[in-house]
Amino acid sequence: MKRYDLIVVGAGPSGLSAAIEAAKKGLKVVVFDENEKPGGQLFKQIHKFFGSKEHRAKVRGFVIGQQLLDEADEAGVKVVLNATVIGLYQDKEVVVKLGGEVVHYKGDAVIIATGAAENMVTFPGWTLPGVIGAGAAQTMMNLHGVLPGKRVLMLGSGNVGLVVSFQLEQCGCEVVALVDAAPRVGGYGVHAAKVARTGVPFYLSHTIVEAEGDECVTGVTIAEVDSSFKFIPGTEKHFDVDTICLAVGLSPMSQLLKMAGCKMEDNPKRGGQVPISDSYGQTSVPGIFVAGDVSGIEEASSAMIEGRMAGNVAAEYLGYIEKDALKEELDTLDKALDGLRQGMFAPSNRGKLIEKTDEGIEVSQSLLKNGYIADEEIERFPGVVRKVGVHPVIECTQNIPCNPCQDACKKGCISIGKNITSLPIVVDGSECINCGMCVANCSGQAIFLVDEDKGDGSAEITLPYEFLPLPEEGTKGFGLGRDGKVVCEAVVTKCRSSKAFDKTHLLTIKVPKEYAMKARFFKVS
Amino acid sequence: MAERIKEHPILGDIKKGEPVKFTFDGKEVMGYEGEPIAAALKAAGLMVHRYTKKEHKPRGIFCAIGRCTDCVMVVDGVPNVRTCITPLTAGMEVKTQYGVSDKPFEEQ
Amino acid sequence: MNSVNDRTRDIGPFVPGPDDDMLICRCEEITKGEIRQAVHDGMWTLTEIRRYLRTGMGLCQGQTCSKLVKGIVARELGVSPAELEPATSRVPMRPIEMRVFANEADSNKEGE
Structure with a gap:
């Protein structure tokens, strides 16, 4: 039976991250994944991720997936694909179906990162x-x-x-x-x-x-x-x-852990049957760790951090790093994870009805009931201000952990401040140069550049656009309101694309000026 | 019914293998080598992969990642092949599965 | 002893429901009504239900229906789903052909 220092089950965001950290610390690591390709669900994620720089915010999921694979390659992580783990015995014996055979492996440590299944x-x-x-x-x-x-x-x-x-x-x-x-x-x-x-x-x-x-x-x-x-x-x-x-939720795929004798609990806040584990993934069985959705449903960004934690803890468990070194690693990772677990959608707030933002502003009820902010609600949010000349209008109205917009503006027009979940504000006296970086960098596509009055009775709105075909300059159509209904006639005056925008095109439309704060999408007539 | 995405606004051209011919219940269908059999069937508008054993009800793609086993078919004579994770090769014989057979129920 | 194990407890008679013909286990084609009836036949644990009806014993090994079955059984017993012990997890976790399952790799010759 072949022995490894560490066997990781699952080559998704958390499993790969765990393997990378452990391999970097000198452990001999193998990752088994039942799929034909590694990366878990990351390669299906084509939207820009939330968070801050350290969480790879504003990078699209599939790009993060590729970065993770490259990092795993560099660290010398061995990923075995089409390798279905069919069992995990109590003494960390991992049974894998490989081709037409069943192969047994022994791991001195095992990290289960099997992710979740759809409800x-x-x-x-x-x-x-x-x-x-x-x-x-x-x-x-x-x-x-x-x-x-x-x-x-x-x-x-x-x-x-x-x-x-x-x-x-x-x-x-x-x-x-x-x-x-x-x-x-x-x-x-x-x-x-x-x-x-x-x-x-x-x-x-x-x-x-x-x-x-x-x-x-x-x-x-x-x-x-x-x-x-x-x-x-x-x-x-x-x-x-x-x-x-x-799309009615996910449940942890924790059967292997149950089989291995880990103490389990049914925890609705974590999405179902999960192993009882400490905050770094140690289960009740020494040397068996968990990371990612299998230990509680969250997101890929937090799964990657949990993976890194578990990889480090496994390294310390096997004596590859000292307690002090582990603590240092964990302190940094703790901070990163805390950053993601804040705000209205934090795991601790699951199931709670939040009526006001941290700033004390009433949450848009229309957003919760209809999916869009009503016209009469929008101007109470600090990112939405009226100004002369081109300026950003930031329709970001819930406290979520995300701040790329503040880094995007080189002119300092947008500020979130120290707390990553604060609502972005338009800085008083700042001067917008219409570069569009904020529009393209907002993972939530919630920023628009608006020139409320062009002097000829019209207004110009620049909006994020990720559809094909791209409307050409001069294309006539309609401005759609936040509710997706036609509010006015509109004509495309510009369509900007750039590598820095990363496939988010900037569509500028001209509308009658009374619709400057109403039209938020363009439909070709 | 369904079709292929010609150009994706974010992913651009989605890389595919060589175009290959295979058969679905004896009829010739085109697909791309290496893509899941289920993807090729879906692109050709073929929705029903099998009929269940007890109730003879139609089933097709459900999870598309090899978990639910609803998309199983008889492939090159082997029943219960998960078509959503089995790569297509040239000349494959893909057949509707009736219970666990490729013969319609009335012939079983 | 929790209420799930207390076999002296009266859970009342089986009352037919309008959605009893709803298919729950997609692989073995077991309906909601069959599962509810099974509880009244004395199958109070998920493991018993599995053996009695074969829910979750088909090709997918309960990937889709285990949570649904748990919910139905819990409701019938008048307990929260969290109180029910999930069915036993054992090898093989995934569908595997018997000829492969029986084909243990030679431990001297490495598999990969």
Whole structure:
């Protein structure tokens, strides 16, 4: 039986990060992953990540995936693919299916980084071809370049549902409705807003009554639910769709840990059945560690930090580094992780209804119910100010851990301050040079450059645009409001692309000046 | 029904293997070498991968990452092949799976 | 003793529900009604349900339905899903052909 210092199960963001840290400390490491390619779900993530520089904010997920693979290569991490771990015995014996054989390995330490599996909901017709998981949609479109469908209904308003809806639109699918049984949008407001402004209607407090079709999905009926999630008769709505996408949460894939004899708990805040572990991933079995979603559902950014923690702890456990060195590493990682676990969406706030921001501003109720901020709500947020000349309008209205906008502006127009979750403000007396870096760098696509009065009765709005084809200068169309409805006529005056914008194009449209604070998207007529 | 993404606004051209021919229930279909069989079927608008054993109900892609096993088909004579994670090769014989057979129920 | 193990507890009679024909275990094609009935037949643990009905015993090994089954059983027993012990985890965690499962690599000749 072959022995390794450390065996990592799962080559996703946390597993790779753990392996990298351990290999750097001198451990002989192997990573097993059942998939054909490493990187876990990172290569399906095409949006820019939140956070700050140290979390690789504003970098797209698949780029982070490649960076991680390169780092693993450099550190000499051995990743074995198509290697399905089918068992983990108590003395850290790992059983792997490799090709047509079953191979046993012994790890002096084992890190389980198996990630999560999608939750599902049932409704009549849920087994029909065309009802798919949101992950399946991402896999089809972003890995294999195949459209998941033409007309899609999305169930789930968490970040996965919102992000995947946007991705579906980016590759040319029509998202006919975004539906959630919960009364409020579950994911980041900025993710919701960028979907809503393209015209996707949100149906909160609604769920699927039935999927229709004989051989595959041809339609779907949804209906409103009351506070005990019972259908309210007479509220049914029907859509012709070929695809129903389910994004109703994730559960840790912790079966290996249970098998290995780790103490487990059912913890709804962590997403289900998880091993009891300390904050650095040590389970109840000495030498077995966990990192990433398998220890509690969070995001790729935090999974990578947890992985690095576990890799270091494993190194110390096997004597490759001293306690002092470990403490130093963990202090830095702790800070990085704390940064991500703040704000309204922090794990500790899960399930809580937050009515005011840290600044004491009332949270937009329309954002939570409809996916967009109402016109009458928008001006109470500190990033939204009226000024003469071109200036940024920052429609970032929830306390989330993200600050690339403040670094993006070389003129110091945008400030978040020390606390990464504070709402960005437009700095008094600062001078915007219309460079567009803030618009392109905002991971939430929540920043617009607005010239409220061009002097000829018109206003110009520069907005982030990640769709094809790119409208050319002079293209006529409509300005859409935050709710995705046509508010005015608009004409494209400029479309800027640059390497520094990283595929977020800057579309400038001219609209009647009374729509300067209303039009937020462009649709070709 | 479904089709391929020609140019993706973020990913650009999605790299593919060589175009290859394979068969679905004896009919010739085009796909790209190395992509999952399920992706090639989906791109060709073929939704039903199998009919279940008990209820004879249609199933297709569900999780697309090899977990749910709903997309299994008979591939080159082998039943229960997870088409969402099995790479396509030229000349593959892909057949609808009825229960665990490639023969329709009335012929079983 | 928690309420799940207390077999003297009366959980009431089986009451048919409107969605009893809803398929829960996609692989083995087991319905909600069958699972609810099984609880009333005395199968109070997820392991028992598995053996009795084969939920989660098909090709996918419960990847999709285990959480759903847990919810249904908990509801029938009048407990929270968190109180139910999940079904046993054991090798093999993934579908594997018997000929592969039986083919242990020669431990002297390394597998990879």
